Amino acid sequence: MTAAVPSREGPAPVLRVEDLCVDYFTDAGRLRACDQVSFELGPGQRLGLVGESGSGKSTMALALMRMIKPPGKIAGRVFVGDDELTSMDDNAIRSARMRLIGMVPQAAMSALNPVIRIRAQIADVLQVHEPAMPDAQVKARIAEVLEAVELRPEVANLYPHELSGGMKQRVCIAIAVALRPKVIIADEPTSALDVIVQRQVMDTIGRLQREMNIAVILIGHDMGLMAQFVDRLSVMYAGKLAEIGPTGELFARPTHPYTHMLISSLPTLGKKGVFRGIPGITPSLLSLPSGCYFRTRCPYAMPICSEVTPAQQAHGTDHRSSCHLSNVEGGLTGRIAAEAASVPDARMGGFS
Amino acid sequence: MRLSYVAQRVLLLFATMWMAASVNFVLPRLATGRDPIRERIIAESARGGGATNIGINEMIAEYRVQFGLDEPLPKQYVTYLWNTLRFDLGKSLSNYPKTVIGLITEALPWTLGIVTFSTITSFTLGTIFGALIAWPRAPRVLSYTVPILLTFSAVPFYILGLILIYFFAFQLKWFPIGGGYPIGTIPSFSLAFMGKLAYHAILPSLSMILASTGGWALGMRGMMVTIQGEDYMNYAEAKGLPDSRIFFGYAVRNAMLPQTTGLALSLGYLVAGAGLVEVVFGYPGIGSLLGDAISKFDYTTIYGIVFFLIVSLGVVLFIIDLLYPLIDPRITYEQ
Numbered sequence: 001m002t003a004a005v006p007s008r009e010g011p012a013p014v015l016r017v018e019d020l021c022v023d024y025f026t027d028a029g030r031l032r033a034c035d036q037v038s039f040e041l042g043p044g045q046r047l048g049l050v051g052e053s054g055s056g057k058s059t060m061a062l063a064l065m066r067m068i069k070p071p072g073k074i075a076g077r078v079f080v081g082d083d084e085l086t087s088m089d090d091n092a093i094r095s096a097r098m099r100l101i102g103m104v105p106q107a108a109m110s111a112l113n114p115v116i117r118i119r120a121q122i123a124d125v126l127q128v129h130e131p132a133m134p135d136a137q138v139k140a141r142i143a144e145v146l147e148a149v150e151l152r153p154e155v156a157n158l159y160p161h162e163l164s165g166g167m168k169q170r171v172c173i174a175i176a177v178a179l180r181p182k183v184i185i186a187d188e189p190t191s192a193l194d195v196i197v198q199r200q201v202m203d204t205i206g207r208l209q210r211e212m213n214i215a216v217i218l219i220g221h222d223m224g225l226m227a228q229f230v231d232r233l234s235v236m237y238a239g240k241l242a243e244i245g246p247t248g249e250l251f252a253r254p255t256h257p258y259t260h261m262l263i264s265s266l267p268t269l270g271k272k273g274v275f276r277g278i279p280g281i282t283p284s285l286l287s288l289p290s291g292c293y294f295r296t297r298c299p300y301a302m303p304i305c306s307e308v309t310p311a312q313q314a315h316g317t318d319h320r321s322s323c324h325l326s327n328v329e330g331g332l333t334g335r336i337a338a339e340a341a342s343v344p345d346a347r348m349g350g351f352s
Numbered sequence: 353m354r355l356s357y358v359a360q361r362v363l364l365l366f367a368t369m370w371m372a373a374s375v376n377f378v379l380p381r382l383a384t385g386r387d388p389i390r391e392r393i394i395a396e397s398a399r400g401g402g403a404t405n406i407g408i409n410e411m412i413a414e415y416r417v418q419f420g421l422d423e424p425l426p427k428q429y430v431t432y433l434w435n436t437l438r439f440d441l442g443k444s445l446s447n448y449p450k451t452v453i454g455l456i457t458e459a460l461p462w463t464l465g466i467v468t469f470s471t472i473t474s475f476t477l478g479t480i481f482g483a484l485i486a487w488p489r490a491p492r493v494l495s496y497t498v499p500i501l502l503t504f505s506a507v508p509f510y511i512l513g514l515i516l517i518y519f520f521a522f523q524l525k526w527f528p529i530g531g532g533y534p535i536g537t538i539p540s541f542s543l544a545f546m547g548k549l550a551y552h553a554i555l556p557s558l559s560m561i562l563a564s565t566g567g568w569a570l571g572m573r574g575m576m577v578t579i580q581g582e583d584y585m586n587y588a589e590a591k592g593l594p595d596s597r598i599f600f601g602y603a604v605r606n607a608m609l610p611q612t613t614g615l616a617l618s619l620g621y622l623v624a625g626a627g628l629v630e631v632v633f634g635y636p637g638i639g640s641l642l643g644d645a646i647s648k649f650d651y652t653t654i655y656g657i658v659f660f661l662i663v664s665l666g667v668v669l670f671i672i673d674l675l676y677p678l679i680d681p682r683i684t685y686e687q
Contacts, residue, residue: 097592098591105586107583109583111587112584113588114584115679116601117681125591125593161681161682
């Protein structure tokens with residue numbers, strides 16, 4: 001509205017990732033599991049992160065909390081507000097975890113310590129990060145966060161094995177919001193739950209996210225879930241950010257063939273026919289193809305794709321992707337239209 | 353629920369004891385063609401130089417009556433069970449007329465003393481050591497101790513005992529060669545005598561501690577390594593917990609569970625565990641008693657000790673069973 005607004009999209013981002021790289025030095029050579037990933041996340045924004053298994057989603061999540069273990073190495077910068085995480089000393093990064101960046105773990109079923117009561121597992125986060133908090137307040141906060149995730153306060157007295165999968169996931173969410181961090185990374189928070197519970201858990205995450213104005217990074221494979229839940233969507237392939245942009249725009253006008261194929265692999269009620277997948281598998285990070293990593297599976301690959309690594313290009317204000325097709329007349333949309341015109345049943349290709 | 357669980361466990365304990373007693377009863381009687389009384393009397397009379405066999409059959413008959421062997425088997429069995437229930441394990445054959453239970457109660461404190469001490473010490477040392485070896489943030493130097501621990505745990509403790517005796521008792525004369533206390537002193541509860549007891553207990557305890565610490569350490573190390581791959585370990589780190597908290601509250605706490613089971617089992621064998629060590633060191637415990645009984649074919653004492661071992665193992669496991677839910681909440685009293 002006015003010139004006082006600091007950046008193009010409004011308030012300053014709560015999370016800014018710049019050229020984040022994760023390298024593993026193995027006997028077989030260097031392996032880059034996360035390759036120059038950069039993005040920003042505004043306060044209260046929901047960012048989706050999708051990609052196949054092994055595409056580097058969880059590695060990136062761990063790198064954001066600086067939890068990559070040797071022989072892995074992190075490079076690049078991660079800002080939460082004004083705090084830069086990758087250069088912090090060990091004590092500082094420890095106190096940043098859960099306080100600045102919260103995490104809802106991938107395996108909630110086994111993420112809780114089996115021999116300790118729920119109360120103690122929530123309390124230890126509070127006690128470590130807020131040592132001055134009196135016991136009575138810790139107790140009150142535990143009841144409060146349990147209520148926030150729609151669990152009875154008595155759940156605090158139970159052991160993890162006495163809870164259902166959905167309840168365990170809710171406890172993990174309660175722990176993640178207990179200190180009201182600015183960002184929460186939810187790494188496939190619903191992968192082990194059935195659809196009903198999945199929906200309820202996502203509703204809870206969404207409600208808390210709105211109430212507390214926490215930015216959320218939701219990691220997953222489920223494009224349908226993403227379409228419903230996130231404001232912006234990013235697609236990872238072989239450790240690189242293939243495309244990032246507003247969810248609606250990405251679904252309507254994908255500019256990377258991989259994004260397009262992920263979207264068209266979604267079954268829809270309207271279009272019945274043979275289910276269409278993406279042929280091939282993610283390349284091994286130890287033997288990546290030259291040029292664009294996706295070219296071996298890309299139906300639109302051109303000669304230039306094997307020679308030059310595509311640079312990231314902006315499409316509008318908040319939409320970026322790295323594909324050579326962006327420089328071709330008509331872009332990806334043109335190719336798709338041309339293909340649809342020549343082969344009427346291209347959508348029915350099926351698995352190959 | 354809890355009461356019925358305890359009742360069930362008590363019943364099981366008695367069933368175990370009954371079965372052990374029955375096996376004890378049946379086993380020697382399966383050895384047909386051998387008559388321990390006849391064999392013994394003939395051996396005794398031969399040793400005495402008596403060439404005549406006059407009266408031997410009468411003597412045998414007399415002893416058979418005394419041991420109750422003239423009764424029909426079912427009656428013998430019932431009498432035997434009743435006696436066992438009253439902890440009357442009969443009279444020793446080689447130390448006649450001492451009772452077996454008397455011999456056991458004489459030997460028991462010796463064994464319990466050194467074995468309890470060595471077991472607890474080696475368990476504590478080994479567990480702490482194993483936990484630290486497996487911890488990535490612990491000093492690297494510790495990992496060099498693994499081969500040493502392995503070596504010690506591979507050497508049986510009675511051989512380790514012989515080596516210790518040779519160097520520290522025979523060559524250096526730092527410690528006594530054997531026995532539970534100096535010959536010529538009378539056991540009492542005086543401080544001076546206690547000091548002598550401890551002095552005599554050092555080598556046998558040391559041989560057991562050296563031999564078993566490695567095993568405990570390796571077991572703990574294995575569990576710690578496994579547990580570090582668990583999701584809750586990663587999550588604990590994501591929670592921003594300090595290292596010490598993750599180490600004790602998460603890693604050690606969970607890795608301890610199988611260790612505790614192991615400790616329970618080895619406490620059950622407490623009475624039997626020191627057998628050969630006691631023989632090597634001439635220590636007046638259950639092991640020496642059993643070794644002595646075996647070498648003298650003292651059937652009643654052998655069976656008495658074996659039965660006693662089974663009962664003590666059963667009792668210890670019973671107690672551990674009741675305590676286990678306290679350390680692992682996933683184990684409950686309910687079925």
